[in-house]
Amino acid sequence: MRKRGADDARASREARRPGRVGDPTNIEMSHGCGVQRVAQTPTERVARLRRLAEQIAERSLLLAVALSAEHEAGLWTEARTQAGTRYEGEEAFWEEALGLKRRTAYQLIAIGRVLARIDYPEEAREALAGIGLYKADVLVPVLERTPDLAAVRAWAEVARTHSRDALRERVREALGRRGRTPGEPGDRVRAYLVNAMPDLETRQLAEEFFEVGARYVESEHPVAILIAAFQECLSTWSAHVPKADGPEYAGALADLEGSAAG
Numbered sequence: 001m002r003k004r005g006a007d008d009a010r011a012s013r014e015a016r017r018p019g020r021v022g023d024p025t026n027i028e029m030s031h032g033c034g035v036q037r038v039a040q041t042p043t044e045r046v047a048r049l050r051r052l053a054e055q056i057a058e059r060s061l062l063l064a065v066a067l068s069a070e071h072e073a074g075l076w077t078e079a080r081t082q083a084g085t086r087y088e089g090e091e092a093f094w095e096e097a098l099g100l101k102r103r104t105a106y107q108l109i110a111i112g113r114v115l116a117r118i119d120y121p122e123e124a125r126e127a128l129a130g131i132g133l134y135k136a137d138v139l140v141p142v143l144e145r146t147p148d149l150a151a152v153r154a155w156a157e158v159a160r161t162h163s164r165d166a167l168r169e170r171v172r173e174a175l176g177r178r179g180r181t182p183g184e185p186g187d188r189v190r191a192y193l194v195n196a197m198p199d200l201e202t203r204q205l206a207e208e209f210f211e212v213g214a215r216y217v218e219s220e221h222p223v224a225i226l227i228a229a230f231q232e233c234l235s236t237w238s239a240h241v242p243k244a245d246g247p248e249y250a251g252a253l254a255d256l257e258g259s260a261a262g
Helices: 002-016 042-073 090-098 102-115 121-129 133-145 149-160 164-174 185-196 200-217 222-238 247-261
Strands: 026-031 034-039
Touching (some): 200 222
């Protein structure tokens, strides 16, 4: 037992030594009959990670095209859960069947919709893979206006040299939209609502609401987006709840008050 414990300790120390498996500063290169460890500089390590990220982005863009097509076809209405039941909605289908969060799915569908309209989709995917989905999502509004390979390549080049926020401003300018000035009333409303969310996921949900809303109402103003959302939600919700002056509402209210008193 004592010898086994010493062996385990020695193995643990060996695993922590530089150059062991998992050490990012060294890679193994086959050379003839042996294996040589080659030290990598930080620049080389960043380049390696970037190549891996591009490979992931390329696969994600393929998924984007397929997901967009199945979204249009309404696949979720035909699909069944493992229990053989219908999905409650498309967002539930994305999460349960595909393992995709709603925000990611919406981003992929928007990108896939653009790629589906381009004559050379493989070349377009290659250009967008070089900037990643995080920036490709920002380009969707401008690429929807000019869905061709030349535009994709041109905007991908802009994305490589700009931060996401700076890229968003360039897209706004190209669409003829006035950039937001920090401190404007509408901007303060948006910031207040986003910061009022209880956690990171709901803050991302609020950000997505304003981003998608700006495309839908063709206005960057947060209040305009909120008004449009209020109108659509009220028209939808009203069809599913009893009227405030109707007997169904009075009965539901009585039940609620009775359960609270009990």
